Amino acid sequence: GAGVSQSPSNKVTEKGKDVELRCDPISGHTALYWYRQRLGQGLEFLIYFQGNSAPDKSGLPSDRFSAERTGESVSTLTIQRTQQEDSAVYLCASSSSGEEQYFGPGTRLTVT
Amino acid sequence: QKEVEQNSGPLSVPEGAIASLNCTYSDRVSQSFFWYRQYSGKSPELIMSIYSNGDKEDGRFTAQLNKASQYVSLLIRDSQPSDSATYLCASRVGGKLIFGQGTELSVKP
Numbered sequence: 001g002a003g004v005s006q007s008p009s010n011k012v013t014e015k016g017k018d019v020e021l022r023c024d025p026i027s028g029h030t031a032l033y034w035y036r037q038r039l040g041q042g043l044e045f046l047i048y049f050q051g052n053s054a055p056d057k058s059g060l061p062s063d064r065f066s067a068e069r070t071g072e073s074v075s076t077l078t079i080q081r082t083q084q085e086d087s088a089v090y091l092c093a094s095s096s097s098g099e100e101q102y103f104g105p106g107t108r109l110t111v112t
Numbered sequence: 113q114k115e116v117e118q119n120s121g122p123l124s125v126p127e128g129a130i131a132s133l134n135c136t137y138s139d140r141v142s143q144s145f146f147w148y149r150q151y152s153g154k155s156p157e158l159i160m161s162i163y164s165n166g167d168k169e170d171g172r173f174t175a176q177l178n179k180a181s182q183y184v185s186l187l188i189r190d191s192q193p194s195d196s197a198t199y200l201c202a203s204r205v206g207g208k209l210i211f212g213q214g215t216e217l218s219v220k221p
Contacts, residue, residue, distance in 0.1 A: 031207065041213065048207050056206065056207055091156070099144055105155050
């Protein structure tokens with residue numbers, strides 16, 4: 001079946017602009033997660049959604065970052081007033097059980 | 113202190129050998145553990161999950177968990193050049209995964 005999809009695959013933006021990153025989870029997966037991976041680094045947790053529960057936003061690095069999810073489907077991660085340190089690969093994952101997480105291909109964000 | 117620690121490597125093994133990858137974690141609340149494989153420029157791919165003490169085998173892969181020692185390992189038997197990648201260890205704390213920095217594995221033909 002179809003895996004997690006993300007768009008765009010690459011995004012180049014100027015410092016100070018806002019960007020929106022999209023994630024489509026695996027159909028039927030109730031949990032959705034966003035992570036960030038800077039070059040040569042491990043993955044950093046950002047936020048996760050589980051069904052209709054309030055999202056866990058504990059990993060968001062600043063108030064410039066926000067995310068929404070419509071029901072149990074698409075999620076959008078928004079970064080306002082982008083900074084060069086926001087440059088990274090943003091990875092989305094989904095899970096049916098809350099245990100095993102399956103990742104999408106990621107969005108590579110470059111802030112110039 | 114990092115919550116999940118791995119030796120960054122690179123770990124180099126000859127083709128056909130056993131590769132041993134190790135991971136320690138600091139949070140005793142950690143409930144589940146996962147190994148992901150990440151090829152350069154690609155996203156992480158789940159290869160093993162382990163939830164209870166002991167060994168779990170899947171094909172050429174064996175995951176080992178020792179909660180008393182807060183230690184997780186991954187053994188890859190009969191290593192192949194296609195196994196060359198970065199291996200990420202992760203622990204689940206609440207809903208989120210905490211990742212180590214990854215160990216780079218190189219399998220030489």
